[in-house]
Amino acid sequence: MCSENKEASSRITWEGCSVLLDINDGDRLVFARLSPAAKLKIGNKNCSLKPLIGCPFGTVFQLDSSSDGPFLSPLQPKGNVNNTEEIKDGQLNGEVRDNRSLIDNNTAQSLTGEDIEDMRRQGAKGDEIIEALIANSATFEKKTSFSQEKYRLKKQKKYAPKVLMRRPVARSICEAYFKKYPLKIGFLRVDTLSLLLSMANVSSNSDILVVDMVGGLVTGAVAERLGGTGYVCNTYLGQAPYSMDIVRIFNLSDEICKRILRCSMSDLLSQKESQQQNLLNDESQSNDQMNVLGGIEEISHSSENAISDLGAENTTLPALRACKAAKAGEKASPEVVDSWKENGFSSLIIAAPDVDTWTLVKDLLPLLSNSAPFAIYHQYLQPLATCMHNLQLGKMAIGLQISEPWLREYQVLPSRTHPCMQMSAFGGYILSGTKICSS
Amino acid sequence: MCSENKEASSRITWEGCSVLLDINDGDRLVFARLSPAAKLKIGNKNCSLKPLIGCPFGTVFQLDSSSDGPFLSPLQPKGNVNNTEEIKDGQLNGEVRDNRSLIDNNTAQSLTGEDIEDMRRQGAKGDEIIEALIANSATFEKKTSFSQEKYRLKKQKKYAPKVLMRRPVARSICEAYFKKYPLKIGFLRVDTLSLLLSMANVSSNSDILVVDMVGGLVTGAVAERLGGTGYVCNTYLGQAPYSMDIVRIFNLSDEICKRILRCSMSDLLSQKESQQQNLLNDESQSNDQMNVLGGIEEISHSSENAISDLGAENTTLPALRACKAAKAGEKASPEVVDSWKENGFSSLIIAAPDVDTWTLVKDLLPLLSNSAPFAIYHQYLQPLATCMHNLQLGKMAIGLQISEPWLREYQVLPSRTHPCMQMSAFGGYILSGTKICSS
């Protein structure tokens, strides 16, 4: 969640650092915290994450074997890592050989599983195993070059899996969740998130009010932008704060973590004098504390609807403990709350898929400074339309606009350029505007 | 509206034929009925449409002058007519010359309006005038080649306007209205219209029930597809049929016109025996009859919200009278209505922007044969969502789907290929499904 003296922008990993592991070109995405004892299971092999400590982000690791067992070693860059795209579209390449006569069952392969294990024990690299598999395949030569590439890639994924170590920042975290577990982040797409941050003018020294029912993604992204200045006030209805799990995945410095505060909506809306009393409220319902153990979180095809912990919890605890002092999401002190009430928030972001928009906005808008922008995300148009209508009638805001972001990715390859065949057709809707002085 | 023995698919115009005139690459779009006396005003010149009779559709005419005045003469095809696209995007061509130092006022041109009129009287062709203008322009040589092309095009449009004669079919009629007068057709875009026809399985020998509050565009498009077989039943709420003006723009044969019938919703929903009595109803409220005189309709930039008649009504009347017998949209006879009630309609299309969808569907769906498909167009999502929900609850239909067509046009030019910079962002929504037997 936070690191003592490391910068969020550090480009080299450290012990206790959070990383996003991209296994086999996005087939699996795992969030992990690095420690000498942390282990990651790839296929049926358990590998230590220790070799990842002190490496630059962006390094690709390959799973190799030695007599001591499987281990991850950095790959020297040679050619583009993302070669899957090239293969996806091979049939367009003019080549129209027909594979149907080939029966690709196990009899076509003369190497047995045992043979392969033997090779491994003798220290064969993944690439060598793949070459051996190809040499012993009765059908490889007859395949189209497209099918050959596909075969090679399949075997590479199995026998020489690659792990790309990415920096866990708003972009990569949002993309990983959107791909593997979108429900957790309310289907908030990366371009939509980026618009929320712009439209709410998130900038240093600002005090940003957020209603984050998307697991802490918005809170973390705002804190990342504030860079240890200003405040993120994460507010909530009722007495139990919303989960902020995802904030822990960012490598936020202590300085930044301290700027993430919580405050219930009723405390924000109450008069200043009632503040003291609310301090006594029980905070035991915090969802976040229950999940503090999750050191490695996986988002993968196999567990599409659950973040599964990979059994390395205890090894990462020391790292978490080390920064306990600066836990993100402390309750806002009465002094800070009073200063918010006195000055007004700089802007407001709402990402609350299950709460009626107008109900929230009606109460929260008065907490903003005049001329403060706001941006509200929703998956349905109607709540935003109703909210916009009411804001217009109430003359509470100007520059009101409902917009729907639209994102399209392209495959750009020689003679094979076109929009990707699959797309996310929906990134939600945003209502944005600027609060004006009440007349 | 209809032609005696001419086929709708004829590729040569005839006297009395309806045409779509595209003036200067879409700047003006005019629907006209050809007759020896019909005249079209281009700029300040009145030209006879007589030269257009007997020419193939697709012919481009140029406005020339003789001692007898201005006249339209067919252009020999040479190169692409649509050269505007090429020019739109010229600044991308690597050329970055700056035009700001050029003052392009009238002093840069030494030819006066009088000089040009003189040239015209002496029989100069439009192209010759343009060349003269360029030769006498003090600034032309200093312009970028992009600006030179733009200048040339501007002068061509003014001094040598081109008229492309298009066939008025569902595609061209829909596109013309969408571009110049979309309100009249309920913003129904051509791809959306094409989907309605597919989704409602419009095919020969079918009896298609339509609620057409988009000026007759759907009715005409369905009739065009039926090609003189089956029936289009154009139904309406209350006693006054909806306007069917646009049907007259199609060159539908008598055979086809006879297949377009009208029947009020109450007649369709009543018991068979009450049929006779309804025959006595006054039909004088028909909107269509009031508009029978409009022989030439124009949709142009200058009159964006009105179809203006260009004063050639009397000349086109003979043609209209000649086919009066087969006027499209006659009231359906009791026998036909009874046969519809007995057999059920083959499918249903609704394009009624101002009527609640569910109210219509609830009453009309029982008139369809079992297994009949239907397609409902609307500009708002909510009425279709509610209708779909109610159909599901009532187990009245299956295969229900709300879809939104999305259309994007591209500029494809050497080194300058990209989606067009302006697009129609919205083509409406369609609810489609198949009626099932009530259980």
Add this chain to the structure above:
Amino acid sequence: MLAIDSTRKISFNRSISNGDLVIVYERHDNMKAVTVSEGSVLQNRFGVFKHSDWIGKSFGSKVFSNKGGFVYLLAPTPELWTLVLSHRTQILYIADISFVVMYLEIVTGCVVLESGTGSGSLTTSLARAVAPTGHIYTFDFHEQRAGSARDDFERTGLSSFVSVGVRDIQGEGFPQEFAGLADAVFLDLPQPWLAIPSAAKMLKHDGILCSFSPCIEQVQRSCETVQSNFSDIRTFEVLLRTYEVREEKMESSQVNGNGSNGSLPCKRRQCSGGAGVLTYPTSSVMARPCGEARGHTGYLTFARLK
């Protein structure tokens, strides 16, 4: 499939007969074409359905299996057929198909040339549009694929409007006998530019060509080739976005600032309060776009013969 013989068109009085082609509908994404045959059965995850139970029922009926499971029997249409046909190639779907038919201005009586035939998805809709007086001549390079397509058109009752030829249109062009006779030509070929000169020869004056290509490089090359003989050159992309409809309940909580209340119970839909401010209905039917969609099928380039 088409109601050419009007006694066969769907109607309250027409029922399923032995030999009819029916579309068995399980779910919107699970359908199957079945030719009714007195003694046959259909077996699926819902149980065993006897064809003999279907005969005499109306199209659109719900029919039951031995285990009480049910399916619907629908009359075939080109749209349903596109969802059930065997994919011998990538096929065109309804958005592209509808646009092509409209934009090629295909109506009753038209003569249309097509290559390749592929799985016959577009061909079926072309045939519907030209019937009963027009004709589709469709060509495929693959003998076997052409044969399968022919069988399909037989099965769907379209064979009198469709002729399938085996021919390498890229290499040989369309047969000379069609020169100047085609109202429209449709190309779905890897190198359409090779066939465009021949297509130009086949078309009537003012006739329209359409070429479908997945990649922009194919479009660029085709557009270059059509420049010489065609006008009105336009390239489009057509897609469909679908929506899901749900009855949603929203938490419509009120914060009164007393620091102790949590979520209030949901309010029922309320009519407008004072000052025209609308309270959003807390339980209502709402639609939103489905998340994943086909992001691209191909580019459609149209051009009109000069």
Add this chain to the structure above:
Amino acid sequence: MLAIDSTRKISFNRSISNGDLVIVYERHDNMKAVTVSEGSVLQNRFGVFKHSDWIGKSFGSKVFSNKGGFVYLLAPTPELWTLVLSHRTQILYIADISFVVMYLEIVTGCVVLESGTGSGSLTTSLARAVAPTGHIYTFDFHEQRAGSARDDFERTGLSSFVSVGVRDIQGEGFPQEFAGLADAVFLDLPQPWLAIPSAAKMLKHDGILCSFSPCIEQVQRSCETVQSNFSDIRTFEVLLRTYEVREEKMESSQVNGNGSNGSLPCKRRQCSGGAGVLTYPTSSVMARPCGEARGHTGYLTFARLK
């Protein structure tokens, strides 16, 4: 524009002072940047507004002209600035800008190189993201354009985070002094492939390049060029669709089959009837997409230095 000096950030207690930059808002599509100057006036179709009336008012205030017309005075933000700046070139808008900042992973403290500066629309958002500890080095070929941009950054208070250089980046590349120092590089150039090798030299390991190009041919060529030194090459297009909101009344007529009734009066919104069937509210707020939209701005190609 930025609240670097926290006494200048918007707050209930901060009011407009002489010398402040304000955005004068007439309508969402009609705004103007004005620097408040005690003795000046603003004249528009609503009348004459005295700046002296504005001083001491809160940002977000409605102010009146001599004729009783009014405008709102807003605090400047990069988003509002993008809507009011002088267009010296085609500019980037909010959808592309937001995506670029996020996808280049730009946060406080980053060093970012940009070329061309153009009208400074993107630069303003880049500066917001790196402030207060990072810096933007932006280069434009045109001396005059660079000068105007410098003036703009002075006016918007960003000059301590942005340095504008005059340089032909396609021809000369970025200055050597930045080699290995850039967290991100952004290119908006007619021939980006010429600048890519230099961009690669400037980037830190794992740093990200983005190139914006309107035409696909530029993208094809750039993608070829980045192959050698970059991984994670991805090309996107980002657009925004806007919606219009209206209170709509629908005719909700009932046909009873008696042949004589016309339209019944509209029913008011009804709560669910029997069997859960919903009657559609006949008067309600509804949203639909606006008809015309920007159909394309450009392609964004991202690549990560290996």
